[in-house]
Amino acid sequence: MKLKAIALASTAAIFATGAQAQDVLEMTSAFGKNLPILGTAGTDFVEKINSISESVEFEHFDPGELVPTLEALDAVSNGSVDAAYTTSGYWQGKITAASLFAAVPFGPEVGEFTAWMLYDDGHELFQRMYDENGYNVHVQPCGIIAPETSGWFKNEINSVADLEGLNMRFFGLGAEVMQRLGVSTSLLAGGDIFPALERGAIDATEFSMPLVDARLGFYNIAKFNYFPGWHQPATMFELLINKDRWEELDERAQNQIEVACLANITTNYAEGEATNFQAMIDNTEQNGVTIKTWPDEMLTAFETEWTNVAEELAAEDAFFKEVWDDLQEFRAGYKTWGDTIYLPRPRN
Secondary structure (H helix, E strand, O other), X not given: OHHHHHXXXXXXXXXXXXXXXXXXXXXXXXXXXXXXXXXXHHHHHHHHHHHHOOOEEEEEEOOOOOOOHHHHHHHHHHOOOOEEEEOHXXXXXXXXXXXXXXXXXXXXXXXXXXXXHHHOOHHHHHHHHHHHOOXXXXXXXXXXXXXXXXXXXXXXXXXXXXXXXXXXXXXHHHHHHHHHOOOEEEOOOHHHHHHHHHOOOOOEEOOOOHHHHHXXXXXXXXXXXXXXXXXXXXXXXXXXXXXXXXXXXOHHHHHHHHHHHHHHHHHHHHHHHHHXXXXXXXXXXXXXXXXXXXXXXXXXXXXXXXXXXXXXXXXXXXXXXXXXXXXXXXXHHHHHHHHHHOOOOOOO
16 A cells, blocks of 8 residues: 555656646737737637647636736847737837737738748748847747738718828728828727727727727728728737747647647638627628728828838838848748739729
8 A cells, every 4th residue: 555655646746846847938919808809810720739748738818917018029028028929010009010010001812821821931020120129039920911901080981181180090000001091090999999989089080890890889980991901911820939948849749739820821811801790890880980991092091101111111221121122022022923813803
Protein backbone atom coordinates (compact mmCIF):
# COMPACT_ATOMS: atom_id res chain seq x y z
CA MET A 1 0.00 0.00 0.00
CA LYS A 2 2.86 2.33 0.82
CA LEU A 3 4.50 1.71 -2.58
CA LYS A 4 1.17 2.31 -4.31
CA ALA A 5 0.76 5.61 -2.46
CA ILE A 6 4.27 6.67 -3.47
CA ALA A 7 3.53 5.79 -7.11
CA LEU A 8 0.29 7.75 -7.09
CA ALA A 9 2.03 10.71 -5.50
CA SER A 10 4.77 10.59 -8.13
CA THR A 11 2.22 10.47 -10.94
CA ALA A 12 0.37 13.45 -9.49
CA ALA A 13 3.65 15.33 -9.24
CA ILE A 14 4.40 14.63 -12.91
CA PHE A 15 0.99 15.94 -14.00
CA ALA A 16 1.37 18.97 -11.75
CA THR A 17 4.77 19.70 -13.21
CA GLY A 18 3.37 19.41 -16.73
CA ALA A 19 0.53 21.78 -15.88
CA GLN A 20 2.94 24.31 -14.36
CA ALA A 21 5.16 24.07 -17.43
CA GLN A 22 2.39 25.29 -19.71
CA ASP A 23 2.96 28.88 -20.83
CA VAL A 24 -0.06 31.11 -20.24
CA LEU A 25 -0.12 34.29 -22.30
CA GLU A 26 -2.48 37.12 -21.38
CA MET A 27 -3.86 38.61 -24.60
CA THR A 28 -5.63 41.95 -24.84
CA SER A 29 -7.96 42.39 -27.80
CA ALA A 30 -8.71 45.62 -29.62
CA PHE A 31 -12.31 44.48 -29.97
CA GLY A 32 -14.82 43.37 -27.34
CA LYS A 33 -15.77 39.70 -27.38
CA ASN A 34 -19.44 40.59 -27.89
CA LEU A 35 -18.72 42.22 -31.25
CA PRO A 36 -19.40 39.89 -34.19
CA ILE A 37 -16.59 39.33 -36.72
CA LEU A 38 -14.07 41.66 -35.07
CA GLY A 39 -14.55 40.48 -31.49
CA THR A 40 -15.23 36.85 -32.30
CA ALA A 41 -11.98 36.70 -34.27
CA GLY A 42 -10.02 37.23 -31.06
CA THR A 43 -12.00 34.70 -29.04
CA ASP A 44 -11.97 32.20 -31.91
CA PHE A 45 -8.19 32.40 -32.13
CA VAL A 46 -7.92 31.68 -28.39
CA GLU A 47 -10.23 28.69 -28.72
CA LYS A 48 -8.21 27.38 -31.66
CA ILE A 49 -4.79 27.62 -30.06
CA ASN A 50 -5.96 26.33 -26.67
CA SER A 51 -7.56 23.29 -28.32
CA ILE A 52 -4.44 22.20 -30.21
CA SER A 53 -1.56 23.08 -27.89
CA GLU A 54 -0.47 21.34 -24.71
CA SER A 55 2.37 23.75 -23.97
CA VAL A 56 0.90 27.22 -24.53
CA GLU A 57 -2.45 28.72 -23.53
CA PHE A 58 -3.89 32.16 -24.28
CA GLU A 59 -6.22 34.08 -21.98
CA HIS A 60 -8.47 36.64 -23.69
CA PHE A 61 -9.13 40.11 -22.26
CA ASP A 62 -11.47 42.74 -23.66
CA PRO A 63 -10.28 46.29 -24.46
CA GLY A 64 -9.51 48.25 -21.32
CA GLU A 65 -9.30 45.24 -19.00
CA LEU A 66 -5.52 45.18 -19.27
CA VAL A 67 -4.74 48.26 -21.37
CA PRO A 68 -6.69 50.64 -23.63
CA THR A 69 -6.90 49.62 -27.29
CA LEU A 70 -4.54 52.29 -28.58
CA GLU A 71 -1.85 51.43 -26.01
CA ALA A 72 -1.58 47.73 -26.83
CA LEU A 73 1.55 47.92 -29.01
CA ASP A 74 3.59 49.69 -26.33
CA ALA A 75 2.25 47.36 -23.65
CA VAL A 76 3.21 44.21 -25.56
CA SER A 77 6.60 45.65 -26.46
CA ASN A 78 7.51 46.51 -22.86
CA GLY A 79 6.17 43.22 -21.55
CA SER A 80 3.37 44.54 -19.36
CA VAL A 81 1.02 42.50 -21.60
CA ASP A 82 2.06 39.24 -23.25
CA ALA A 83 0.07 39.55 -26.47
CA ALA A 84 -2.51 41.57 -28.37
CA TYR A 85 -5.05 40.79 -31.09
CA THR A 86 -5.36 44.05 -32.99
CA THR A 87 -4.62 45.77 -36.30
CA SER A 88 -1.53 47.75 -37.25
CA GLY A 89 -3.63 50.62 -38.56
CA TYR A 90 -3.97 51.76 -34.96
CA TRP A 91 -0.27 52.62 -34.96
CA GLN A 92 -0.45 55.01 -37.92
CA GLY A 93 0.47 57.90 -35.64
CA LYS A 94 3.60 56.06 -34.45
CA ILE A 95 4.83 54.39 -37.65
CA THR A 96 4.18 55.89 -41.09
CA ALA A 97 4.02 52.52 -42.87
CA ALA A 98 1.85 50.77 -40.28
CA SER A 99 -1.43 50.97 -42.18
CA LEU A 100 0.06 49.39 -45.29
CA PHE A 101 -0.13 46.11 -43.34
CA ALA A 102 -3.72 46.74 -42.27
CA ALA A 103 -5.76 48.35 -45.05
CA VAL A 104 -4.68 50.15 -48.22
CA PRO A 105 -7.11 52.59 -49.87
CA PHE A 106 -8.02 51.34 -53.35
CA GLY A 107 -5.60 48.53 -52.59
CA PRO A 108 -5.69 44.74 -52.63
CA GLU A 109 -8.76 42.76 -51.71
CA VAL A 110 -8.61 39.67 -49.50
CA GLY A 111 -7.11 37.16 -51.94
CA GLU A 112 -4.45 39.52 -53.24
CA PHE A 113 -3.60 40.90 -49.79
CA THR A 114 -3.11 37.47 -48.23
CA ALA A 115 -1.07 36.38 -51.26
CA TRP A 116 1.34 39.31 -50.80
CA MET A 117 1.46 38.81 -47.04
CA LEU A 118 1.96 35.03 -46.95
CA TYR A 119 3.67 34.17 -50.23
CA ASP A 120 5.57 37.32 -51.16
CA ASP A 121 7.40 39.87 -48.99
CA GLY A 122 4.54 41.16 -46.85
CA HIS A 123 5.11 39.26 -43.63
CA GLU A 124 8.88 39.79 -43.68
CA LEU A 125 8.42 43.54 -44.14
CA PHE A 126 5.73 43.52 -41.43
CA GLN A 127 8.19 42.12 -38.88
CA ARG A 128 10.97 44.44 -40.06
CA MET A 129 8.71 47.43 -39.48
CA TYR A 130 8.43 46.65 -35.79
CA ASP A 131 12.08 45.65 -35.44
CA GLU A 132 13.43 48.79 -37.08
CA ASN A 133 11.18 51.04 -35.00
CA GLY A 134 12.41 49.52 -31.75
CA TYR A 135 9.36 47.45 -30.82
CA ASN A 136 10.10 44.21 -29.02
CA VAL A 137 7.29 42.20 -30.64
CA HIS A 138 6.75 39.21 -32.89
CA VAL A 139 3.93 39.76 -35.39
CA GLN A 140 1.72 37.14 -37.01
CA PRO A 141 -1.09 37.86 -39.52
CA CYS A 142 -4.13 36.44 -37.75
CA GLY A 143 -7.37 37.58 -39.37
CA ILE A 144 -8.78 39.36 -42.40
CA ILE A 145 -12.12 40.75 -43.53
CA ALA A 146 -13.61 41.91 -46.83
CA PRO A 147 -14.44 45.60 -47.45
CA GLU A 148 -16.08 47.62 -44.73
CA THR A 149 -18.74 50.26 -45.18
CA SER A 150 -17.45 53.66 -46.24
CA GLY A 151 -19.12 55.54 -43.43
CA TRP A 152 -22.24 56.56 -41.52
CA PHE A 153 -23.44 60.13 -42.01
CA LYS A 154 -26.20 62.13 -40.35
CA ASN A 155 -26.91 63.93 -43.62
CA GLU A 156 -26.77 62.80 -47.24
CA ILE A 157 -23.46 63.46 -49.01
CA ASN A 158 -23.89 64.45 -52.64
CA SER A 159 -20.58 66.12 -53.41
CA VAL A 160 -17.09 66.73 -52.06
CA ALA A 161 -18.35 70.11 -50.82
CA ASP A 162 -20.74 68.29 -48.45
CA LEU A 163 -17.74 66.74 -46.68
CA GLU A 164 -16.08 70.03 -45.85
CA GLY A 165 -16.16 70.91 -42.16
CA LEU A 166 -17.34 67.51 -40.93
CA ASN A 167 -15.82 65.93 -37.83
CA MET A 168 -15.47 62.20 -38.48
CA ARG A 169 -13.97 59.15 -36.88
CA PHE A 170 -11.74 57.59 -39.51
CA PHE A 171 -9.14 54.83 -39.61
CA GLY A 172 -5.68 54.52 -41.09
CA LEU A 173 -4.49 55.94 -44.39
CA GLY A 174 -8.02 56.78 -45.49
CA ALA A 175 -8.06 59.45 -42.79
CA GLU A 176 -5.28 61.26 -44.64
CA VAL A 177 -7.50 61.34 -47.74
CA MET A 178 -10.52 62.67 -45.87
CA GLN A 179 -8.45 65.43 -44.32
CA ARG A 180 -7.39 66.58 -47.80
CA LEU A 181 -11.09 66.87 -48.62
CA GLY A 182 -11.85 69.13 -45.67
CA VAL A 183 -12.86 66.57 -43.02
CA SER A 184 -11.43 66.79 -39.51
CA THR A 185 -10.67 63.19 -38.52
CA SER A 186 -9.98 61.45 -35.23
CA LEU A 187 -9.20 57.82 -34.40
CA LEU A 188 -11.50 56.41 -31.73
CA ALA A 189 -11.70 52.87 -30.38
CA GLY A 190 -14.96 51.04 -31.13
CA GLY A 191 -16.55 51.58 -27.74
CA ASP A 192 -15.95 55.32 -27.85
CA ILE A 193 -17.65 56.01 -31.17
CA PHE A 194 -21.37 55.91 -30.29
CA PRO A 195 -21.01 58.29 -27.30
CA ALA A 196 -19.06 60.70 -29.53
CA LEU A 197 -21.82 60.57 -32.17
CA GLU A 198 -24.51 60.95 -29.54
CA ARG A 199 -23.06 64.07 -27.95
CA GLY A 200 -22.14 65.63 -31.31
CA ALA A 201 -18.38 65.44 -30.91
CA ILE A 202 -18.31 63.80 -34.34
CA ASP A 203 -20.76 64.16 -37.21
CA ALA A 204 -19.99 60.89 -38.96
CA THR A 205 -18.01 57.70 -38.55
CA GLU A 206 -16.66 54.64 -40.25
CA PHE A 207 -15.74 51.61 -38.21
CA SER A 208 -16.39 48.21 -39.70
CA MET A 209 -18.86 45.96 -41.53
CA PRO A 210 -22.66 46.40 -41.40
CA LEU A 211 -23.22 43.69 -38.77
CA VAL A 212 -20.54 45.11 -36.48
CA ASP A 213 -21.74 48.69 -36.92
CA ALA A 214 -25.33 47.61 -36.23
CA ARG A 215 -24.26 46.03 -32.94
CA LEU A 216 -22.74 49.39 -31.97
CA GLY A 217 -25.98 51.20 -32.83
CA PHE A 218 -24.70 53.81 -35.30
CA TYR A 219 -28.02 53.64 -37.19
CA ASN A 220 -29.76 55.31 -34.24
CA ILE A 221 -28.01 58.57 -35.02
CA ALA A 222 -26.58 58.40 -38.55
CA LYS A 223 -29.10 57.12 -41.11
CA PHE A 224 -27.03 57.28 -44.31
CA ASN A 225 -24.64 54.34 -44.79
CA TYR A 226 -22.23 54.65 -47.73
CA PHE A 227 -20.54 51.97 -49.86
CA PRO A 228 -18.11 50.76 -51.15
CA GLY A 229 -15.38 50.81 -48.51
CA TRP A 230 -12.71 52.34 -50.74
CA HIS A 231 -10.48 53.03 -47.72
CA GLN A 232 -10.44 49.38 -46.63
CA PRO A 233 -10.90 46.91 -49.53
CA ALA A 234 -9.54 44.34 -47.08
CA THR A 235 -8.41 44.69 -43.48
CA MET A 236 -5.67 42.53 -42.01
CA PHE A 237 -5.47 41.81 -38.28
CA GLU A 238 -2.35 40.94 -36.34
CA LEU A 239 -1.34 38.91 -33.33
CA LEU A 240 1.45 40.68 -31.46
CA ILE A 241 3.47 38.69 -28.92
CA ASN A 242 6.21 40.12 -26.75
CA LYS A 243 9.39 38.92 -28.47
CA ASP A 244 11.02 37.68 -25.25
CA ARG A 245 7.93 35.60 -24.49
CA TRP A 246 7.85 34.37 -28.11
CA GLU A 247 11.47 33.21 -27.98
CA GLU A 248 10.81 31.37 -24.71
CA LEU A 249 8.26 29.18 -26.49
CA ASP A 250 9.44 25.95 -28.07
CA GLU A 251 9.27 25.56 -31.85
CA ARG A 252 6.21 23.34 -31.67
CA ALA A 253 4.24 25.97 -29.72
CA GLN A 254 5.33 28.68 -32.17
CA ASN A 255 4.16 26.53 -35.08
CA GLN A 256 0.84 25.88 -33.37
CA ILE A 257 0.27 29.62 -32.95
CA GLU A 258 1.02 30.16 -36.63
CA VAL A 259 -1.37 27.37 -37.63
CA ALA A 260 -4.13 28.74 -35.38
CA CYS A 261 -3.70 32.19 -36.93
CA LEU A 262 -3.85 30.82 -40.47
CA ALA A 263 -7.07 28.99 -39.59
CA ASN A 264 -8.37 32.17 -38.01
CA ILE A 265 -7.82 34.10 -41.24
CA THR A 266 -10.18 31.65 -42.96
CA THR A 267 -12.96 31.68 -40.38
CA ASN A 268 -12.73 35.46 -39.81
CA TYR A 269 -13.19 36.12 -43.53
CA ALA A 270 -15.97 33.56 -43.87
CA GLU A 271 -17.96 34.93 -40.91
CA GLY A 272 -18.03 38.37 -42.46
CA GLU A 273 -19.09 37.05 -45.85
CA ALA A 274 -21.85 34.91 -44.32
CA THR A 275 -23.49 37.45 -42.02
CA ASN A 276 -23.37 40.95 -43.49
CA PHE A 277 -26.04 40.71 -46.17
CA GLN A 278 -28.72 40.05 -43.55
CA ALA A 279 -27.43 42.96 -41.49
CA MET A 280 -27.84 45.23 -44.53
CA ILE A 281 -31.39 43.99 -45.04
CA ASP A 282 -32.23 44.55 -41.37
CA ASN A 283 -30.69 48.02 -41.42
CA THR A 284 -32.92 49.12 -44.28
CA GLU A 285 -36.13 47.29 -43.32
CA GLN A 286 -36.03 47.65 -39.53
CA ASN A 287 -33.64 50.46 -38.65
CA GLY A 288 -34.56 53.10 -41.20
CA VAL A 289 -31.13 53.18 -42.84
CA THR A 290 -30.66 54.47 -46.38
CA ILE A 291 -27.88 52.59 -48.16
CA LYS A 292 -25.99 54.82 -50.58
CA THR A 293 -23.36 54.05 -53.21
CA TRP A 294 -20.70 56.66 -53.93
CA PRO A 295 -21.06 58.04 -57.46
CA ASP A 296 -18.08 57.74 -59.79
CA GLU A 297 -17.05 61.37 -59.30
CA MET A 298 -16.76 60.93 -55.54
CA LEU A 299 -14.73 57.72 -55.88
CA THR A 300 -12.49 59.50 -58.36
CA ALA A 301 -11.95 62.33 -55.88
CA PHE A 302 -11.06 59.85 -53.12
CA GLU A 303 -8.68 57.95 -55.39
CA THR A 304 -6.98 61.09 -56.69
CA GLU A 305 -6.27 62.32 -53.18
CA TRP A 306 -5.07 58.87 -52.13
CA THR A 307 -2.56 58.83 -54.97
CA ASN A 308 -1.24 62.20 -53.77
CA VAL A 309 -1.03 60.98 -50.16
CA ALA A 310 0.84 57.79 -51.11
CA GLU A 311 3.36 59.70 -53.23
CA GLU A 312 4.03 62.22 -50.47
CA LEU A 313 4.41 59.59 -47.74
CA ALA A 314 6.79 57.61 -49.96
CA ALA A 315 8.87 60.75 -50.50
CA GLU A 316 8.98 61.47 -46.76
CA ASP A 317 9.60 57.99 -45.32
CA ALA A 318 12.11 55.51 -46.77
CA PHE A 319 10.52 52.42 -45.23
CA PHE A 320 7.02 53.44 -46.37
CA LYS A 321 8.48 53.76 -49.88
CA GLU A 322 10.11 50.33 -49.68
CA VAL A 323 6.87 48.67 -48.60
CA TRP A 324 4.76 50.66 -51.05
CA ASP A 325 7.05 49.84 -53.96
CA ASP A 326 7.11 46.15 -53.03
CA LEU A 327 3.32 46.02 -52.83
CA GLN A 328 2.94 47.88 -56.12
CA GLU A 329 5.38 45.52 -57.83
CA PHE A 330 3.42 42.53 -56.56
CA ARG A 331 0.13 44.09 -57.66
CA ALA A 332 1.47 44.72 -61.15
CA GLY A 333 2.28 41.03 -61.48
CA TYR A 334 -0.99 39.94 -59.84
CA LYS A 335 -2.92 42.07 -62.35
CA THR A 336 -2.00 39.58 -65.08
CA TRP A 337 -3.91 36.94 -63.13
CA GLY A 338 -6.58 39.00 -61.38
CA ASP A 339 -7.77 40.91 -64.43
CA THR A 340 -8.03 37.72 -66.48
CA ILE A 341 -9.39 34.96 -64.27
CA TYR A 342 -12.31 36.71 -62.53
CA LEU A 343 -15.63 37.74 -64.00
CA PRO A 344 -15.82 41.54 -64.31
CA ARG A 345 -18.01 43.40 -61.83
CA PRO A 346 -19.22 46.61 -63.45
CA ARG A 347 -19.69 49.51 -61.05
CA ASN A 348 -23.38 50.42 -60.58
